[in-house]
Amino acid sequence: MPNSTTVTEFLLTRFSDVWKLRVLHAILFLMMYLATLIGNFLIVTVITFSWKRHTPMYFFLRNLSVLDMCYISVPVPKACVIFLLDSTAISMAGCAAQIFLVFAFAAVELLFLAIMACDRYVAICRPLHYTVIMNPQVCVQMTLASVLSVLAYSGVHTGNTFQLPFCQSNVVHQFFCDIPSLLKLSCSDTFNNEILIFISVVVFAGGCFAFIIISYIHIFSTVLKFPTTGERGKAFSTCVPQILVVTVFLSSGTAVYMKPSSSSPTMLTSVFYCIVPPFLNPIIYSLRNKQIKEALKIVLRRKLYSGKI
Template structure:
């Protein structure tokens, strides 16, 4: 594009231009998307209808499931469209919306995971204080504060990104719009934006990750004092997968957002983005919920109830 032309729309990028690979990528994305929606919707339904699960821990798990359904819906449907169709364009408004919601959901996910780690810390390390610290109104307040903080954080970064002029190439080297990819297309100095992204990444992602690690460190220290080996194994089998998913989420997001915009775009960047935009919403239902004994029992009861009601209808 000539420098005098103002960009009015952007072109997203596929992983491959080979038709067979495009279909394969679309199918993988679509199956992951449907599995994520089904898993998270099942968790939301089970926790909502089962009054025994109306506790702070499951309240936060349900919030995380709702967030993950929204988060993955921002990027995957559009990605499937550009994989299968020849039209890879996304409007300026659509690109703005993707960046706003992706940044907001990433920030809120960090905060939710941090709150959940704190909830487990209080439950295991300070059980006597748990009813006082994690009161229902406190849980609601923390949830609303996380959502509000994520929206403000996203609005600030989205506004600072789209104040820049885009008058060069309109090809976004990513399967969805994100800030680092767009900064490379600006025809003005982006140093201030890069500094803001770096600072926010260190403060939000680094701060949340440090709190989560500290919480689990204290949890492990307390668990090791348990006399029962079975309880120790149960606690470790629950906490270690949590840390694994959080580590993938934080490391992949920080790698993409902290990388200098002058670096040449690669398909490795696109692959890395998958690990913070698609993998966490897909794994969270498995790690946080479907491995949980109480939720598994609640799911079985719901399924039996559905099967029993179905048989009565047939009869």
Template sequence: MPNSTTVTEFLLTRFSDVWEYRVLHAMLFLLMYLATLMGNFLIVTVTTLNQSLHTPMYFFLRNLSVIDMCYISVTVPKACFIFLLDNRAISMVGCAAQVFLVVFFALVEMLVLTIMACDRYVAICQPLHYTVIMNTRVCVQMTLASVLSGLAYSGFHTGNTIRLPYCQSNVVHQFFCDVPSLLRLSCSEIFSNEILVLISTVLIGGGCFVYITVSYSLIFSTVLKFPTRGEQRKAFSTCVPHILVVTLFVISASAVYMKPTSTSPTIQDMINSVFYSIVPPFFNPIIYSLRNKQLKEGVKKVMRRMFYSGKL
């Protein structure tokens, strides 16, 4: 091993070093961040206060909104600081925390999206058994199982990555710390780490994606048998946006986590990271609120209640 100083902190990467572009990127990230927080907080508020929305579908949607707010908060605020300030440094502890939280929220989001596909399958394909199968206890158990699985998974991969010696460059070619970027900086053998990341991504990410795809295939085959076009449109409007978000999430994450670490990092890797760490949390409230009549009615009720209470 060549003589080198052990890395104690990392330097995150900007999309550009030109000041005008840095300001533009920070503004875009900040606007998306604020819109994500507002949209998801509105969904959480409406689904909590409106008794008619206390159903399994909105229970999982509320959970997804909470996850999205936390998920985007792990990366975007720090990214805005490194875009605007000259200091791009992040401590080893801060980097480890970012890796843990990014992996945790990404996995839990994927599991919740899978559960939501299961919920829609039962609601559309087995409506008579819906209340029995998707009861409150089952919903809570599935949510807890997702959270515990996320903690175990992220803890394992974070520990497996951070324990490696880092004595080469300390420049992380990413606007936040993630496993593939850190593996490229290690000065030890990382083949076993790469295999573990690849296998876990294929098994968990691929498994969830296949389950969701099969669920919606069965849903669509059932929807096409509905007697009226109105019922078909309602079912499709609920399911198609869900599929688009999941597909974007899986493809962009796979492009980053399944890419060999031996290849040189590119700006495309950073763009792909935006599509799995920022875009899904940003689009989820737009898709589920604009395409959902009950949710829009709930938002109007909450707004009216706030308006009248403010006048009083």
């Protein structure tokens, strides 16, 4: 293209250029970030040091907590920096790293949520076969398969994105680098990239969501047969918030990636798939769990007692 300039770095976008609002946004992001790290770290600590929690359900909860700490650490620290400092620049390599990691962590998160729904289905609907189906070897294999497959999956999408030429504008209309925002900056045809993303969302995200919903339908049908109201209420109070988080996570992510070249603003929508799920998961999946809360009290007492000694 004549009179074009090759892009060597990108400029991220703030929610507002007003200084007071920038500080407010940085504080909100930082509070959610610290709350996410503390909540998930407590869960990892409790499950690790409590031998009674070494079961498949808690194995996946610990994996999810570690993943959430990594996931939210990709966009939020850089976002806080651009909110507070004058420079909003991010290098080409840093942008590629953000895209690869956000895409990978989001995909692994979805797979983990599907595996956890499967775990709950087997525990509630097939309790006699639970130890056989969800044995430790199978749990480790599913975790490794999820991580390795997603690394390749994310690598393909990141590579396809950065094969495109970027020229003239280098302003990313997002507080972190993501594929839809970069496709808008390309000076070449992005139709093939959009088709690949669309197929990936439909097959991968749609398949995981269908699997999760089917699992919970079977769970609810079994729960309704429980003899006491208390048991049914406990099961519903646990499952319904999980479904809500999965729905918010998938609906917001799908809204951004189903139409990657759309000119509609997506900054607020992106918060709901890259910040809110890691923030809410410790509360919904673990800290509302009575056994986790009891184990947390025991671990804290031990630490305090050993500290006094």
